[in-house]
Amino acid sequence: MSAAANAVVADLRDRIRQFDGRAAGDRAVLPFGVPEIDGRLPGGGLALASLHEVCGGGADAVEGAAAMLFAAGIAARTKGQVLWCLTRPDLFAPALAQAGLAPGRVLYVEAGDEKSLLLCFEEGLRHGGLGAVVAEVARLSMTASRRLQLAAEAGGTLAIALRRFRHRREADAFALPSAAVTRWRVSQRPSAPLPVPGIGRARWLLELMRCRAGEAAEFEVEASDGEGRIAFSPRLADRSPAAGHGRRRAAG
Amino acid sequence: MGAAAPPADKRLVLVGRDGSRRILTAVSRPAEQAGLRIGMALTKAHALVPDILTLPADPAADAAALERLALWALQHYAPIVSPDPPDGLVIDTTGADHLHGGEARMLSGLVNRLGASGIFARAAIADTWGAAHAAARFLADPTSILPTGAGAKAVSSLPIPGLRLPPETAAGLHVLGFSTIGDVLAVPRAPLVQRFGPLLGRRLDQLQGVVCEPVDPLRDAERVSARRVFGEPIGAPETIARYTVALIGDLCRELEKRGLGARRLDLLFHRVDNSLQAIRIGTARPVHDEKRLARLLCDRIETIEPGFGIEIMELSATLAEPLVLAQAATSLIETEEADLAGLVDVIANRIGARRLYRIAPVESDVPERSVRRIAPLAPDNGATWPEGWPRPARLLARPEEIEVMALVPDHPPAFFTWRGVRRRVTRADGPERIFGEWWKRDAELAAVRDYFQVEDEAGERFWLFRSGSEAEALSGTGRWFLHGIFA
Numbered sequence: 111m112s113a114a115a116n117a118v119v120a121d122l123r124d125r126i127r128q129f130d131g132r133a134a135g136d137r138a139v140l141p142f143g144v145p146e147i148d149g150r151l152p153g154g155g156l157a158l159a160s161l162h163e164v165c166g167g168g169a170d171a172v173e174g175a176a177a178m179l180f181a182a183g184i185a186a187r188t189k190g191q192v193l194w195c196l197t198r199p200d201l202f203a204p205a206l207a208q209a210g211l212a213p214g215r216v217l218y219v220e221a222g223d224e225k226s227l228l229l230c231f232e233e234g235l236r237h238g239g240l241g242a243v244v245a246e247v248a249r250l251s252m253t254a255s256r257r258l259q260l261a262a263e264a265g266g267t268l269a270i271a272l273r274r275f276r277h278r279r280e281a282d283a284f285a286l287p288s289a290a291v292t293r294w295r296v297s298q299r300p301s302a303p304l305p306v307p308g309i310g311r312a313r314w315l316l317e318l319m320r321c322r323a324g325e326a327a328e329f330e331v332e333a334s335d336g337e338g339r340i341a342f343s344p345r346l347a348d349r350s351p352a353a354g355h356g357r358r359r360a361a362g
Numbered sequence: 363m364g365a366a367a368p369p370a371d372k373r374l375v376l377v378g379r380d381g382s383r384r385i386l387t388a389v390s391r392p393a394e395q396a397g398l399r400i401g402m403a404l405t406k407a408h409a410l411v412p413d414i415l416t417l418p419a420d421p422a423a424d425a426a427a428l429e430r431l432a433l434w435a436l437q438h439y440a441p442i443v444s445p446d447p448p449d450g451l452v453i454d455t456t457g458a459d460h461l462h463g464g465e466a467r468m469l470s471g472l473v474n475r476l477g478a479s480g481i482f483a484r485a486a487i488a489d490t491w492g493a494a495h496a497a498a499r500f501l502a503d504p505t506s507i508l509p510t511g512a513g514a515k516a517v518s519s520l521p522i523p524g525l526r527l528p529p530e531t532a533a534g535l536h537v538l539g540f541s542t543i544g545d546v547l548a549v550p551r552a553p554l555v556q557r558f559g560p561l562l563g564r565r566l567d568q569l570q571g572v573v574c575e576p577v578d579p580l581r582d583a584e585r586v587s588a589r590r591v592f593g594e595p596i597g598a599p600e601t602i603a604r605y606t607v608a609l610i611g612d613l614c615r616e617l618e619k620r621g622l623g624a625r626r627l628d629l630l631f632h633r634v635d636n637s638l639q640a641i642r643i644g645t646a647r648p649v650h651d652e653k654r655l656a657r658l659l660c661d662r663i664e665t666i667e668p669g670f671g672i673e674i675m676e677l678s679a680t681l682a683e684p685l686v687l688a689q690a691a692t693s694l695i696e697t698e699e700a701d702l703a704g705l706v707d708v709i710a711n712r713i714g715a716r717r718l719y720r721i722a723p724v725e726s727d728v729p730e731r732s733v734r735r736i737a738p739l740a741p742d743n744g745a746t747w748p749e750g751w752p753r754p755a756r757l758l759a760r761p762e763e764i765e766v767m768a769l770v771p772d773h774p775p776a777f778f779t780w781r782g783v784r785r786r787v788t789r790a791d792g793p794e795r796i797f798g799e800w801w802k803r804d805a806e807l808a809a810v811r812d813y814f815q816v817e818d819e820a821g822e823r824f825w826l827f828r829s830g831s832e833a834e835a836l837s838g839t840g841r842w843f844l845h846g847i848f849a
Contacts, residue, residue: 169820169822170822175754175755175847175848176755178756178849179755179849200758200759201756202729202753202755204723204729204753205752205754205755205849206755207746208753212744212746213720213722213723213746214743215742216721217718217720218720219717220718221713222713222717226713233708239705240702297821298822298823300788300817300819300820301789301817301821307790308791309790309815309816309817309823312848312849313821333849
């Protein structure tokens with residue numbers, strides 16, 4: 111495409127965004143700092159004023175431990191306070207601190223049911239002064255997600271719906287459509303063996319299942335570190351170096 | 363009485379007059395244990411127990427103290443409170459219990475707080491004033507909540523004095539052979555009313571909730587309040603919201619004049635059928651911002667049933683505190699911290715203040731004791747948990763016992779079975795030894811937990827521990843538990 115055509119397309123995109131009720135400044139993103147992942151996301155990162163869905167894969171669909179740390183890592187890299195809405199009080203706060211979210215930054219809301227949880231979620235998004243709002247929700251209808259997306263746009267706040275299903279068989283509901291901008295599934299993978307007895311950094315399979323204005327992709331990454339950053343997995347251990355290198359290039 | 367009060371272990375009685383007789387009007391707990399009762403003649407009391415301490419009764423001071431107590435309850439518990447002389451308070455808790463974590467918590471909290479200040483109180487919640495009155499005075503439990511719609515049934519086994527009747531009527535019923543409220547409810551009403559007057563019938567109806575009995579709320583002369591009287595009763599939610607905003611405007615102007623901010627606001631609705639409805643909201647910090655208060659009150663208007671219409675709306679700042687003004691941060695030298703007080707208030711008034719919290723570290727190695735909940739707006743002191751040992755993302759409320767196969771003494775398990783699934787451990791880290799906190803409980807003196815972080819073949823990570831005494835830990839025996847799930 112020529113430069114002139116590019117300018118026309120960019121202008122058209124801006125105008126469509128204005129019809130949607132979104133100002134041009136709303137396009138701020140939060141990059142992962144991993145070029146392989148950021149390159150797949152429109153704008154080069156997670157859109158800040160929007161709703162994102164995260165779910166655990168396999169057995170983790172119920173416990174949501176990896177998904178929670180993934181969400182915590184994203185929330186840790188935003189600025190300001192984080193509102194964490196939950197219905198089941200089994201979250202262990204020291205783990206959040208180890209993912210980079212200091213205890214002084216998190217405000218917890220323990221809602222009695224899903225309805226009041228969504229209410230608090232939306233309220234937090236509309237407030238506008240928070241860095242991110244994370245909510246552990248089981249059900250998220252199209253209407254509810256649309257409301258949350260609008261609230262996130264209005265408040266300019268990053269919203270993460272952490273899907274926690276009651277049973278493993280309910281996890282199929284994650285395929286149902288929602289208004290979220292991106293949808294991620296985080297599953298645990300065996301970590302790289304260390305030369306000494308012990309346990310290394312956890313490894314996740316990160317599936318970008320849906321991405322508005324982008325394509326689905328999957329990445330193998332190393333879990334959030336103390337500052338909430340994930341790292342691209344070098345895959346040196348259980349494959350030959352050449353195969354790992356090839357895959358990396360393919361994903362990038 | 364303060365420092366001049368007699369010691370609590372003395373047999374103290376208060377003496378009043380009944381015509382020419384001197385009778386006991388109040389007895390202390392030790393005096394009651396010695397056999398003294400209210401209404402006993404003083405001469406008889408002296409004959410029964412020689413060393414009693416007597417003080418003259420002062421009904422006026424008692425009434426004043428009861429009113430002070432009612433004011434305290436008004437500020438802390440519910441918008442509609444009234445003294446119920448000689449010895450009670452009546453509180454309409456509708457629409458206020460959510461601020462205290464539900465009815466049961468509110469009731470036990472109330473009795474405990476009164477107990478801490480030396481008042482042995484008994485309390486009950488029921489549909490009607492009459493049922494609550496009887497239950498609070500005559501049920502065995504110091505706090506009781508009667509089921510909705512079955513208040514009269516629950517109190518039917520209680521004695522006649524629970525009916526709030528003059529002493530002579532109660533005595534007359536006793537002479538006729540009635541001993542419980544249920545006995546009176548079971549017989550035809552007309553002969554009883556002929557004999558004892560209409561009050562008995564009214565009390566029975568009020569007990570059952572057939573006749574409504576409005577509580578006349580106590581008012582505090584110094585409170586900031588605003589009031590609207592309507593010529594035509596109003597009922598539509600939009601109208602109520604409009605006048606709520608107008609009332610908040612009046613109230614905020616008055617608060618600003620006095621330099622106060624509201625911590626608790628009560629909005630009372632007087633309905634045309636002479637009953638009262640109330641909304642109470644609380645804020646975390648003193649507020650006199652009209653918009654924020656309007657938002658909080660209008661959120662709760664849907665809980666009001668206007669019935670045939672509302673005649674009077676009355677808004678008062680039950681608890682107001684001096685407003686602390688802070689210098690606004692300038693963008694030149696520091697970034698402005700977003701004020702979360704508004705959000706905290708909105709959420710707390712919707713789902714309850716206890717459900718909104720921060721988690722602060724506690725210096726304890728025992729995982730379940732290393733966290734505590736603090737108020738949402740508590741200042742951040744930057745404390746965090748010690749780094750180094752990884753902690754799981756999910757902590758089970760109770761460690762679950764697992765079956766393991768492990769090398770003794772201090773190897774991690776090679777296999778373990780949790781919730782019926784057998785997993786092979788491929789990698790593990792540990793042990794991290796955590797000792798019991800012997801200064802808390804004697805049983806923890808010898809307790810030891812050895813924690814291991816393990817990863818199974820699929821990459822899932824768990825936090826296991828072997829529990830046991832010191833000797834068991836040395837030998838590697840002891841039961842295994844799963845305590846948390848890593849990511």
